[in-house]
Amino acid sequence: MSQVLDFAMDDKRPDEDGVVLSEAQKRARRSRSIAIAVALAALVILFYAITLVKGPGVLNRPL
Amino acid sequence: MSLVSEGADLRGSVPAGPGIACAEPSLASVGDYLALMKPRVMSLVVFTALTGLAVAPAHIHPVIGFTALLCIAVGAGAAGALNMWYDADIDARMVRTARRPVPMGRVQPGEALAFGLTLAGFAVATLGLMVSWVAAALLAFTIFFYAVVYTVWLKRATPQNIVIGGAAGAFPPMIGWAAATGSLSLEPVLLFLIIFFWTPPHFWALALYRTDDYARAGVPMLPVVAGDAATRRQVLLYTAIMVPLGLSPWTFGFAGLLYGATAALAGAVMLVLAWQVYNERRPADRASRNLFAFSILYLFLLFAVLLVERGWGGSLLGWAVT
Numbered sequence: 001m002s003q004v005l006d007f008a009m010d011d012k013r014p015d016e017d018g019v020v021l022s023e024a025q026k027r028a029r030r031s032r033s034i035a036i037a038v039a040l041a042a043l044v045i046l047f048y049a050i051t052l053v054k055g056p057g058v059l060n061r062p063l
Numbered sequence: 064m065s066l067v068s069e070g071a072d073l074r075g076s077v078p079a080g081p082g083i084a085c086a087e088p089s090l091a092s093v094g095d096y097l098a099l100m101k102p103r104v105m106s107l108v109v110f111t112a113l114t115g116l117a118v119a120p121a122h123i124h125p126v127i128g129f130t131a132l133l134c135i136a137v138g139a140g141a142a143g144a145l146n147m148w149y150d151a152d153i154d155a156r157m158v159r160t161a162r163r164p165v166p167m168g169r170v171q172p173g174e175a176l177a178f179g180l181t182l183a184g185f186a187v188a189t190l191g192l193m194v195s196w197v198a199a200a201l202l203a204f205t206i207f208f209y210a211v212v213y214t215v216w217l218k219r220a221t222p223q224n225i226v227i228g229g230a231a232g233a234f235p236p237m238i239g240w241a242a243a244t245g246s247l248s249l250e251p252v253l254l255f256l257i258i259f260f261w262t263p264p265h266f267w268a269l270a271l272y273r274t275d276d277y278a279r280a281g282v283p284m285l286p287v288v289a290g291d292a293a294t295r296r297q298v299l300l301y302t303a304i305m306v307p308l309g310l311s312p313w314t315f316g317f318a319g320l321l322y323g324a325t326a327a328l329a330g331a332v333m334l335v336l337a338w339q340v341y342n343e344r345r346p347a348d349r350a351s352r353n354l355f356a357f358s359i360l361y362l363f364l365l366f367a368v369l370l371v372e373r374g375w376g377g378s379l380l381g382w383a384v385t
Contacts, residue, residue, distance in 0.1 A: 025088045035093040046130060050193050053126045 095164040100140030115239030117374030131242035134190035144179030145210035198242040229262030260305040268355035272348035302337035306330035
């Protein structure tokens with residue numbers, strides 16, 4: 001029981017317990033994360049600009 | 064069989080440990096995801112959509128116009144990703160497509176599917192909420208047409224695949240027009256027809272010198288199914304229909320003299336090249352290659368001149384035509 005608790009409270013699990021990323025996989029993940037962050041930031045700026053252009057009626061549009 | 068399950072069957076399952084499905088962590092780079100969006104096709108889509116947007120008789124704020132083009136580009140990219148997800152098995156068997164991210168194993172099929180669906184949802188919703196629901200509906204239909212009607216239903220089933228499926232590539236000017244005006248009329252339909260009838264000679268010219276590639280992949284392109292001579296006849300026939308359609312914006316008074324002269328000259332070259340293709344016999348392929356290369360320039364020229372004459376260039380230079 002105490003072993004289970006020790007394990008649950010320990011952030012660092014043994015390596016063989018999880019997926020261990022290679023350096024190439026870490027680099028790929030990092031580049032994807034940066035790309036997602038950039039895309040999200042660009043969307044925020046775009047939606048802000050659209051709101052400025054369309055004014056208060058930003059969601060009022062004719063079919 | 065559903066779209067998802069058929070794709071999953073085609074590509075097999077992820078190797079799993081005992082009782083646990085555990086996929087290998089992805090090595091896909093940002094470039095791989097960009098490649099999934101077929102950037103070269105996307106550039107042509109953006110260009111033709113821009114023309115439709117710019118020649119429409121309505122003012123559109125540059126920010127809204129940019130948003131519309133971005134959504135159309137992303138929607139086209141989404142359709143490309145869905146196509147690559149479904150076609151990974153035949154892409155792997157063709158020289159031209161074997162190095163795409165899914166057949167190379169750099170992007171997992173499920174990742175390509177999720178990427179395509181997410182982009183499609185975002186593009187259609189944003190275009191509808193921010194620009195026009197008519198344009199958004201057309202974009203949604205275009206993605207559906209390319210990913211399902213062409214890729215899933217037609218491509219492996221009939222030699223008419225690129226004739227009917229070509230409609231997907233012809234919609235962008237209509238979407239651009241609808242984004243600017245909120246409606247459709249004869250002019251964007253003419254632009255649609257030009258691209259629709261341009262697609263068969265363009266793709267069959269390519270298929271004529273890639274016949275073995277398509278045959279190996281089991282794709283029933285016209286040269287594989289109907290043979291060399293029949294394809295060359297069809298190329299000439301479709302080119303003969305396309306050239307007058309290329310002139311139609313001018314004959315209907317929608318474009319000016321510069322466009323008319325360009326369409327006539329470029330159309331004449333297309334006809335000469337198609338005639339050379341008609342008279343060529345395998346293994347010679349120079350005429351087919353020439354027609355394929357020039358067909359890209361032909362479409363670019365027509366839309367570029369229209370853009371200059373009727374679109375933003377026209378309004379800047381005061382070349383109003385109608």
